[in-house]
């Protein structure tokens with residue numbers, strides 16, 4: 001069996017090998033190497049992962065008790081923690097640890113002129129087709145891609161031509177009829193709503209389709225109030241909304257999603273260097289959180305594929321079970337956005353560069369990451385089935401401990417004789433440091449199994465010896481190895497193992 005160990009395990013292994021040897025555990029690294037692990041990468045894996053996320057409280061179908069609302073999802077207690085860890089690690093690396101990036105939290109609803117200036121009102125469209133028979137709606141480019149056409153480089157006109165040439169043979173996946181599609185037409189992806197309570201005074205506004213524009217319209221506020229000098233970046237985390245015609249592949253493409261965006265402002269002429277910097281920085285960050293190198297690639301866009309504002313774009317793609325898909329878009333947006341806002345708002349957004357004594361509209365490099373897609377990538381990357389088909393089969397989310405929603409499971413062996421009280425004492429101590437979970441139900445084996453599926457790196461069992469000598473069994477997720485450890489040393493050891 002092929003060993004498909006994710007980077008997170010390797011990272012974890014090195015940390016454990018050092019730290020546990022230090023604490024008298026012996027050569028853990030060799031032990032880990034002996035255990036065969038498997039990460040199936042076929043399309044069925046996605047079904048298994050979706051089932052696990054529902055079963056274990058990561059992701060629930062949206063509005064489920066009302067029969068569900070298509071393509072909406074709610075994140076349960078463990079999904080929330082996993083996403084919070086990812087968001088915080090991103091913020092730490094992209095804002096806190098850099099001296100050239102500051103943060104922002106702009107509104108979801110912006111003045112409608114923002115979207116006229118940015119070009120979203122005019123060109124944020126997808127080609128749409130309907131089945132005349134069953135009224136189902138599809139994206140024309142997706143339907144063509146299923147027949148082997150590479151639509152990425154096609155203009156709208158050539159896409160319509162390609163569609164017409166195949167129209168008679170194209171089959172609706174819902175009703176099965178052939179040749180029943182309408183011609184493709186453009187469909188704006190922005191959700192609109194109205195502000196104002198007095199009839200007639202209301203204003204049509206949009207839910208933002210990207211967080212970036214909130215940064216551009218605050219460019220002057222930031223340069224006026226903060227001690228920033230070009231080159232510098234502004235980072236923002238928040239929800240964006242796109243009325244995707246065909247939202248699909250679980251949380252990969254949804255109508256409501258969260259973005260982690262950075263607009264990096266630089267002097268004209270330096271954008272190529274910064275583009276390369278951010279491509280490398282983002283890729284290294286994905287490695288650092290434990291995603292496997294073989295599941296990541298950087299794909300350069302061809303000129304025809306780029307958005308209207310971009311002079312250079314690359315996507316970091318992840319190999320999902322359904323194929324390669326965009327995880328992170330890195331675009332060299334030139335001075336397009338700020339220039340547009342100068343034109344439409346009539347405000348001066350020029351920057352005075354005191355070093356060169358010149359004024360200019362800065363150029364922008366934008367790395368834009370989707371948190372929901374990143375969460376899906378982490379789940380796919382860490383999903384392991386061990387000893388598949390045997391009675392000892394176990395499913396493990398072998399993720400980097402820094403990402404794990406629960407860091408330590410704490411179990412009293414029995415519900416009596418003072419064991420729960422001692423376990424709760426440990427819970428109180430450790431919960432001050434990181435998320436822990438107390439569990440008293442079912443056999444110890446079942447409790448371990450549950451924590452393996454949550455990706456919990458350590459479990460502690462409190463037994464009768466613990467009452468006598470204040471030691472507990474610490475069990476490691478990745479090797480299932482168990483060792484005795486003193487209760488008083490747990491905070492120091494575990495904190496080091498999880499965060500170093």
Ligand code: ATP
Nearest residue numbers: 244252253254257326327328329368369370372373
């Ligand atoms: P795609 O080509 O997949 O529609 P995009 O190129 O339109 O994506 P960007 O506008 O570059 O995406 O957005 C930046 C990031 O936001 C993407 O790389 C992705 O991670 C995330 N994202 C975009 N649209 C969605 C969506 N509908 N659902 C979930 N995440 C999304």
